[in-house]
Amino acid sequence: MTLSAPSFAVEHHAAPLAASERDALLENPGFGRLFTDHMAMVRWSTEQGWHDAQIRPRGPIQMDPASSVLHYAQEIFEGLKAYRTDDGGVTLFRAAANAQRFRDSAMRMAMPELPDDLFLGSIRELVAIDRDWIPSIEGGSLYLRPFMIASEVFLGVKPSAEYLYMVIASPAGAYFKGGAPSITVWISDGYTRAAPGGTGAAKCGGNYAASLPAQAEAIAEGCDQVVFLDAVERRFVEELGGMNTFFVFDDGSIQTPPLTGTILPGITRDSILTLARDEGLAVREQPYAIDQWEADAKSGRLRESFACGTAAVVTPIGRVRGRATDFSIGNGGPGTLTNRLRERLVAIQRGQAADPHGWVERIL
Missing domain, CATH: 3.30.470.10 (Aminotransferase class 4, branched-chain amino acid transferase, N-terminal domain)
Incomplete structure (x- = not known):
């Protein structure tokens, strides 16, 4: 029964x-x-x-x-x-x-x-x-x-x-060893994580198994995590091996790739979007090209980038590398907005701040 x-x-x-x-x-x-x-x-x-x-x-x-x-x-x-x-x-x-x-x-x-x-x-x-x-x-x-x-x-x-x-x-x-203030990510040009119609939005082991060669390549290149691009044009940033990505601009707005079926709908991702909107920030869920990421970082338009997920919470991205790419973001360390959003999220999770959205359940 x-x-x-x-x-x-x-x-x-x-x-x-x-x-x-x-x-x-x-x-x-x-x-x-x-x-x-x-x-x-x-x-x-x-x-x-x-x-x-x-x-x-x-x-x-x-x-x-x-x-x-x-x-x-x-x-x-x-x-x-x-x-x-x-x-x-x-x-x-x-x-x-x-x-x-x-x-x-x-x-x-x-x-x-x-x-x-x-x-x-x-x-x-x-x-x-x-x-x-x-x-x-x-x-x-x-x-x-x-x-x-x-x-x-x-x-x-x-x-x-x-x-x-x-x-x-x-x-x-800590998820990352050494408690580094930011991570360096490697752009995979030979592997993709998910394609339209596939299992990218499902949390199944096969997605992670398929990402391991790219992650191993990132480690071999001295990076902490791999960044996957879309499977169709090999141009738009999707997500890291196990985390969603965010971008913070000089006008105070933030952007993250949209949920089109190829990206895991992260609960931390959704929480960050909600907290940012609570602060009155402009929030965009739009595609972001890798060449635009580099151009915005070099021009100063992009001030911060971070990854987020349950295990790592919110982790600043300080440097982006690839076979033909190498650029830093901001000062290469945690940004002001990244830190603020992380602190707000953690305070709610641990019952140290008001929980206006009813996210926290006390079980003991």
């Missing part, structure tokens, strides 16, 4: 990591390397719908080598964070938007849509049981990774008849 409301059976870890060991690890958690004691799991099948919701000790899952995900890549995921407030509480930021995007990704990948109450319930339950894993360091958070995979044991190109939805949690510090 399909679950109509969150009802999670809870199995506590018999031997959770000792508090002293956990606290020592949380002093410098990095990103994506540490994991909490528990995980959430819900199953789906054509016969039963969503069923068997549970919170259980984190550990390996048994998988048949003929599981559909291993051969046809039916897989989607999300990323969001839980934050510790100054009074010891715990908040989530725009989790309902993640639930909506998870359903949108599922539709694009011919997977069953997970009801919002199950998505949100799995997050709340897992955070509640592993709340002590949220780092207390400055900028610390608990990164949450919901994902769904096709689990039917079958070789054939068709939507799976069985799926496994899970959530794991990872204590997080």
Whole structure:
């Protein structure tokens, strides 16, 4: 019978990591390397719908080598964070938007849509049981990774008849190593991320796997991230390997590439647009050509650029490089508006500022 409301059976870890060991690890958690004691799991099948919701000790899952995900890549995921407030509480930021995007990704990948109450319930339950894993360091958070995979044991190109939805949690510090004030990005001229009609707007693993050669090229060139151009004209800036892009001009206006189906509709992106409009700034969602980016940076018309996403929050772009391109933006470091928008966003996420849009949910 399909679950109509969150009802999670809870199995506590018999031997959770000792508090002293956990606290020592949380002093410098990095990103994506540490994991909490528990995980959430819900199953789906054509016969039963969503069923068997549970919170259980984190550990390996048994998988048949003929599981559909291993051969046809039916897989989607999300990323969001839980934050510790100054009074010891715990908040989530725009989790309902993640639930909506998870359903949108599922539709694009011919997977069953997970009801919002199950998505949100799995997050709340897992955070509640592993709340002590949220780092207390400055900028610390608990990164949450919901994902769904096709689990039917079958070789054939068709939507799976069985799926496994899970959530794991990872204590997080800074996304970029060294806490650099800005990043350098590399323009990919040999790879594209997504094409019209493709899966660019879905958060599926294949998009990220396809970006890895370009990201490796960027690292080899001494850059932090890759910038992808559109697949049709190879001219317009789309997004970084895992983040949306913004441009700030000398008249105080900001611009970001439009959502035409090839760019992931970032929740941080949408939040930045809303905060900018709150300040009365002129906001444009329009294409921006790479040659215009360089010309505007060199003329001084472009004052700042930044990337944004759940993991990295808001990250200044200080330099842009390519095979025939090398230019700096502003003073090469964080800009005034970039810093202000980031500070406003973080303050709302952590319950330190008013939340006029109702984005924050206090769960503990």
